[in-house]
Amino acid sequence: MRGSPLRVVVVGNGMVGHRFLELMEEKNLLGPCEVEVFAKEARQAYDRVSLSSYFDGFDADKLSLVGEHGYRGILFHLDDPVVFIDRAARLVRSACGIEARYDALVLATGSVPFVPPIPGANARGCHPYRTIEDLDLIRASSKGARRGVVVGGGLLGLEAAGALLALGVEAHVVEMGPRLLPLQVDEGAGAVLRRRVEGLGLSVHTSAGIEAIDQDESGAVAAVRLSGGSVIETDVVIFAAGVRPDHSLAGSCGLGIGPKGGVLVGSDCVSEDPAIFAIGECASVQGEVFGLVGPGYQMAEVVASRIEQLAAGNLSPAGTLFTNADLSTKLKLLGVEVASFGDAFGESDAALELVYADHVSAIYRKLVVSDDGQQLLGGILVGDTTGYAMLRDLASRRARLEEDPERLLLAQISTGNGVGLESLSDEAVVCSCRNVPKGAIVAAVGEGGCEDAAGVKACTGAGSGCGSCVPMVKDLVGLELAKAGKEPSKAICEHFDLSRQELFELVSVRGYRSFTEAVGGGGRGRGCDVCKPAMASILASQPGHHPLEGEAAALQDTNDHFLANIQRNGTYSIVPRIPGGEITPDGLMVIGAVAKEFGLYTKITGAQRIDMFGARAEQLPAIWAKLVAAGFESGHAYGKALRTVKSCVGDTWCRFGVQDSVALAIRLELRYRGLRSPHKVKAGVSGCARECAEARGKDFGVIATEAGWNLYLGGNGGFRPRHADLFASDLDTETLVTYLDRFLMFYIRTADKLQRTASWIESMDGGLEHLRAVICEDSLGICADLDDQMAHHVASYEDEWKAVLEDPAKLARFRSFVNAPHLGDPDIEFVHERGQIRPAPPKPPRHIAAMAAKA
Amino acid sequence: MNNATAARLDAECQDGSYYLQPYADDQGWMPVCRIGDLPPERGVAALVRGRQVAVFRLHDGTIAAVGNRDPFSGANVIARGLVGTKGEIPVVFSPMYKQAFSLLDGSCLSDPAARLDTFAVRVNGDNVEIALAG
Numbered sequence: 001m002r003g004s005p006l007r008v009v010v011v012g013n014g015m016v017g018h019r020f021l022e023l024m025e026e027k028n029l030l031g032p033c034e035v036e037v038f039a040k041e042a043r044q045a046y047d048r049v050s051l052s053s054y055f056d057g058f059d060a061d062k063l064s065l066v067g068e069h070g071y072r073g074i075l076f077h078l079d080d081p082v083v084f085i086d087r088a089a090r091l092v093r094s095a096c097g098i099e100a101r102y103d104a105l106v107l108a109t110g111s112v113p114f115v116p117p118i119p120g121a122n123a124r125g126c127h128p129y130r131t132i133e134d135l136d137l138i139r140a141s142s143k144g145a146r147r148g149v150v151v152g153g154g155l156l157g158l159e160a161a162g163a164l165l166a167l168g169v170e171a172h173v174v175e176m177g178p179r180l181l182p183l184q185v186d187e188g189a190g191a192v193l194r195r196r197v198e199g200l201g202l203s204v205h206t207s208a209g210i211e212a213i214d215q216d217e218s219g220a221v222a223a224v225r226l227s228g229g230s231v232i233e234t235d236v237v238i239f240a241a242g243v244r245p246d247h248s249l250a251g252s253c254g255l256g257i258g259p260k261g262g263v264l265v266g267s268d269c270v271s272e273d274p275a276i277f278a279i280g281e282c283a284s285v286q287g288e289v290f291g292l293v294g295p296g297y298q299m300a301e302v303v304a305s306r307i308e309q310l311a312a313g314n315l316s317p318a319g320t321l322f323t324n325a326d327l328s329t330k331l332k333l334l335g336v337e338v339a340s341f342g343d344a345f346g347e348s349d350a351a352l353e354l355v356y357a358d359h360v361s362a363i364y365r366k367l368v369v370s371d372d373g374q375q376l377l378g379g380i381l382v383g384d385t386t387g388y389a390m391l392r393d394l395a396s397r398r399a400r401l402e403e404d405p406e407r408l409l410l411a412q413i414s415t416g417n418g419v420g421l422e423s424l425s426d427e428a429v430v431c432s433c434r435n436v437p438k439g440a441i442v443a444a445v446g447e448g449g450c451e452d453a454a455g456v457k458a459c460t461g462a463g464s465g466c467g468s469c470v471p472m473v474k475d476l477v478g479l480e481l482a483k484a485g486k487e488p489s490k491a492i493c494e495h496f497d498l499s500r501q502e503l504f505e506l507v508s509v510r511g512y513r514s515f516t517e518a519v520g521g522g523g524r525g526r527g528c529d530v531c532k533p534a535m536a537s538i539l540a541s542q543p544g545h546h547p548l549e550g551e552a553a554a555l556q557d558t559n560d561h562f563l564a565n566i567q568r569n570g571t572y573s574i575v576p577r578i579p580g581g582e583i584t585p586d587g588l589m590v591i592g593a594v595a596k597e598f599g600l601y602t603k604i605t606g607a608q609r610i611d612m613f614g615a616r617a618e619q620l621p622a623i624w625a626k627l628v629a630a631g632f633e634s635g636h637a638y639g640k641a642l643r644t645v646k647s648c649v650g651d652t653w654c655r656f657g658v659q660d661s662v663a664l665a666i667r668l669e670l671r672y673r674g675l676r677s678p679h680k681v682k683a684g685v686s687g688c689a690r691e692c693a694e695a696r697g698k699d700f701g702v703i704a705t706e707a708g709w710n711l712y713l714g715g716n717g718g719f720r721p722r723h724a725d726l727f728a729s730d731l732d733t734e735t736l737v738t739y740l741d742r743f744l745m746f747y748i749r750t751a752d753k754l755q756r757t758a759s760w761i762e763s764m765d766g767g768l769e770h771l772r773a774v775i776c777e778d779s780l781g782i783c784a785d786l787d788d789q790m791a792h793h794v795a796s797y798e799d800e801w802k803a804v805l806e807d808p809a810k811l812a813r814f815r816s817f818v819n820a821p822h823l824g825d826p827d828i829e830f831v832h833e834r835g836q837i838r839p840a841p842p843k844p845p846r847h848i849a850a851m852a853a854k855a
Numbered sequence: 856m857n858n859a860t861a862a863r864l865d866a867e868c869q870d871g872s873y874y875l876q877p878y879a880d881d882q883g884w885m886p887v888c889r890i891g892d893l894p895p896e897r898g899v900a901a902l903v904r905g906r907q908v909a910v911f912r913l914h915d916g917t918i919a920a921v922g923n924r925d926p927f928s929g930a931n932v933i934a935r936g937l938v939g940t941k942g943e944i945p946v947v948f949s950p951m952y953k954q955a956f957s958l959l960d961g962s963c964l965s966d967p968a969a970r971l972d973t974f975a976v977r978v979n980g981d982n983v984e985i986a987l988a989g
Contacts, residue, residue, distance in 0.1 A: 494941070494942070495939075495940070516914075525939070525940035525942075526896065526913075526914050526938070526939050526940045526945070527937075527939040527940070528937070528939040528940070528941065528946075528948065528955070529936075529937050529939070529948035529953050529955075531939075532937050532939060533937075551895070553894065553897065554894060554895060554896040554897050554937075554938070555937075556937075557937060557950065558932070558935045558936065558937075558950035559950075561897075561935065562935070566932065566935075566950055566951065568928060568930065568951075569928075569929075569930050570928075570930035570931055570932045570951075617935075812892075813894075813897075816900060817899075817900050817901055817902045817907075818887065818888040818892050818899035818900065818901050818910070819887050819888055819901045819902060819903075820902050823902065825900075825907070825931050827907075827924075827930075827931055828931075
């Protein structure tokens, strides 16, 4: 250990200088070291990467990087730059004449804006774009200004042009190079980007230098003269033509300067003088300068770890070296996403380029691959940066590509296919500003207990630089939480903090019979389109309930309220039950006659039934009166309930069939008809292994074997098709029915709202094995209950439509107008197509049409 | 529907308790139904001089009246929506695409560009009455 504290003087308090001070604090070096900071600006460190956001509210505090309590234990001199270094005496002197002795001097002086040597560049209204003070001056000059010119079409230039647009000033960008962002993107990308920003109202002048800036008599800027001879009259000029390392201090004390400027240092960030370090934009690491914050932060870490060793008395410190030369960028400029990574310009030997350019949608994607197409080297993305993190990771690891490069190029990226977040290696850098790898974020969630992006930011620093990685951090946190089983709140909606299962238990245990009772017992407000239908479904599973009975009627979504399916023009469709898809010729004729009488459109459904469309609300009872009289009943096509049990024709007719699938399908459909459930339930029975009933695409499917029935559970079609899994084999019919009774009742008791059986089983601890234990071995001791509940359902079933027709109070609901019970909605109109009706395109309401006609 | 049926239905309407072209009192109030015709937390539609009005009775007994036309589908279905709350605001959920509309001012909670017409409504004795603006 050293006897006296190590004196560390830091020159500059930009983003990298600030990061260095943070590291000194994190490493508990503020005791072993005396730290003194001199800064040119009058305010402490702020987020220069987000500088343009200052135009959104002009609140400098929002940009500040320094916490509320400021820097503790550090001597600060603001607005007082160091002007002289005495290397022999290890002493610095500030502009105000303050002298400070150092053991280690850290130069973090950043850059100075490059103002091209143009006649008239000192006119009033000409500003650089570097500090908050610059932005205040630009804002002042823009008051009442009509037009502004930005010199430079790089990242900063486009930021500045965006700022002018935000201030309501017509913006022109003048770029010397042949395209916008000449350092980051190629010609094709530049063209697409230009198209995009011109669409935003920006005028772009490329391959154009500035000859001179004209002033008026008062010395204010009047016009910009371009090299081609054209003149742009303007009120404001912003210089955003790049920056130059601020190495003036080092130069004056004889330290070496790099070929592109900057204090010459090695990869240990030590200058020719072993007591002087340089970090950030003012450093020339082995001749290279870096204008990005990410490499600067890594230099700060290199120096902090060296000073840690010096403070501990180690006079020849070793350790980490600067290696980060990742110049990948991903930015949103003027709302346009732009990314550039790796060997973006294909400068490697034998590199090949794949380009996708869509000039209509203004999307440009280029990937640079090795000549065998096996390695990704770099790329440029404009307008659509899908997959950027994954692509950058692949390029930085030079990993062997498992996907066709064309697929990567076209962003055909499926997260399940090994190219999503899951497949990112733990070393993949998520936050390139703070150099935080995926593994560190995973650990912050796992061991660190972070539960959101803000927690991860506090814990790892990820997302505290430019912020572009924050969406990815959020996704990662979600992924890791899900893996740990810590899912986000399962509250059904704002009115109940309970899941559907908890609500079901509350209602069962406390015997609630209405929404008002339940919301009084465990909720708030008067419900919504989520909790009310859920409550209706739960109440329907309680003994003896008609969905239109009493208060339950007010819980039903319109389909359950009108016991029919609403269609796009406000009419309803009607689906009578046709169990197992078996129907007599007389039944077919009844449906035909009813459809014809009421002028309905008819279609065979995918579930072996007939759907009749185009009925007005007030027509429903008359239609159902005829159907019920002919022996039909509700098909529950409108309900979260059993829909159908589809069947093939079975061994009665089919020469391949081994069991009577139709008879079983009818038996099952009649047993479970009207059973209200968390989501719709579909089923199928096939008479042999050829599976013509497509039973494995259903919530429960039964397939005949020579010895009995195989039972499959948890399939569905729809958005995410899934085949059902084999649950039990060669069952006799009675055992099959018992298993199905228990399966359905257990589902109704424990599934979440709108959770199909497939995801219910997947979400179950132990999955299908657990379900087998519950149903076949009664591992929870609830089978007797489940059997009783199903027996009750079967015994108490009644046709909902028959019940409506017998009850005048329920019938009263079926009318279009309370004050004109027999009138239909006059706005419903049909046109004819292929011999049937279809809804006419919607029109404005009648009174508006009438007013338009009058005018 | 054929002409004979239409004529019969028209006659029955004229015979009913309410009128499609009801007489307005001095202040323009027109009866559209009885309070007992309004089930709590459900709506009914009324045809008022050619305008379709959705009338709701909230849990606390308040009556609200908004336009019956859903601006998102163009169909006259608002009266058939679920009634509930979003925070403190009483709302109706369109049965077509489930947007929530405030029953205080007709505004759509998820899309400031969409709103329902609103109507003055009151209970007068046993009658629910609507006044059309202008």
